[in-house]
């Protein structure tokens with residue numbers, strides 16, 4: 208009998224628990240019974256759209272759901288993929304990625320897609336934030352010289368990709384037709400100090416990376432998913448050098464990061480930072496303390512981090528050849544005071560004695576069996592080997608360097624009139640601000656462990672290649688420079 212009673216009691220508890228669980232589920236995780244689909248819109252405004260890397264101001268957490276009028280114009284125009292390389296971009300609003308749209312859940316968007324009369328192709332738009340056929344594509348097919356209008360209600364908060372979905376879809380996306388729309392949750396996102404808009408894309412050109420001139424789209428490479436360029440914000444260096452993103456020590460930065468593809472998945476990473484928070488795939492799930500976050504093609508993520516020390520942080524796709532050889536490299540320059548507890552900087556660089564006592568000093572000679580060049584032609588030939596084994600990893604096979612990172616050795620005015628400056632960079636290393644062909648570099652080149660003979664060879668090779676003025680350097684000259692100077696900036 209007692210047993211039966213306790214069974215009934217347990218059953219009662221079960222039923223009660225189920226009722227409680229159900230009423231919690233109906234509450235939708237603490238949002239009360241808010242349903243954006245039912246929220247009435249109050250008034251209408253023209254939505255502010257911004258060009259990358261900027262985003263519109265955060266939405267006032269108290270503003271009611273509103274009718275937002277989005278006016279977006281498609282423009283097909285020529286732009287710079289990198290110095291000396293042009294490409295015909297197809298754009299939403301004139302930029303790659305397209306203009307950033309910022310609304311809140313419950314807003315009703317009246318979308319006006321305008322196709323400029325000078326354009327050659329029809330376009331449409333598929334916004335991943337839309338609940339409806341084709342994400343709007345079915346209602347927005349727009350011929351040049353036309354404007355179409357459709358509307359949608361934003362039902363789900365999050366960061367969403369939009370893109371053109373006109374056939375051939377891959378080609379429209381490959382030409383730059385993608386961007387981001389942020390749907391803020393009711394009540395807004397947590398406040399931060401700086402917000403930026405960064406979007407990766409892969410590009411397929413007839414010429415290889417860096418090949419000068421106007422480069423048409425290459426369908427075969429696109430099919431093989433073998434891009435020549437993988438870039439942030441539409442071109443090499445779009446957020447580097449004097450266009451780098453900026454922040455001050457102590458500030459919290461949020462990056463709205465998208466991936467337009469069309470093909471590649473991004474392993475998004477910021478060198479020298481840890482993401483305090485990532486909204487995984489742009490949705491509600493927050494992951495903490497993340498080094499690298501995957502951003503699928505046609506996907507996005509919000510990453511947030513506080514910058515604690517000054518310096519240059521580098522945004523990369525950590526599929527790392529893309530960063531250093533195809534353009535997926537950007538910078539966030541942080542200014543402010545050092546904090547040597549968080550990051551000390553280099554404390555020491557001293558000679559390391561390997562076990563057994565062999566001291567490792569930079570060689571001035573490779574010993575008596577080192578092969579010496581017998582003629583200038585031979586010196587150049589031997590120098591070419593040194594260049595290919597050592598220098599081209601940074602200065603690039605064409606010696607043109609990498610904008611803002613590695614200075615060019617091709618037609619370099621830095622050592623044109625003083626070969627000792629090139630020798631010194633190699634034997635002592637070089638760091639600090641230098642100007643090469645009008646561009647400022649502020650980086651560091653480590654001293655290279657080469658013999659006097661090898662340095663003479665590689666400098667002579669440089670002088671007689673890559674559009675430099677010619678000449679020859681002897682091992683004796685290298686020996687003198689090695690004996691005289693110290694590491695640092697050869698310019699002072």
Ligand SMILES: [Cu+2]
Nearest residue numbers: 330371373379
């Ligand atoms: Cu299109």
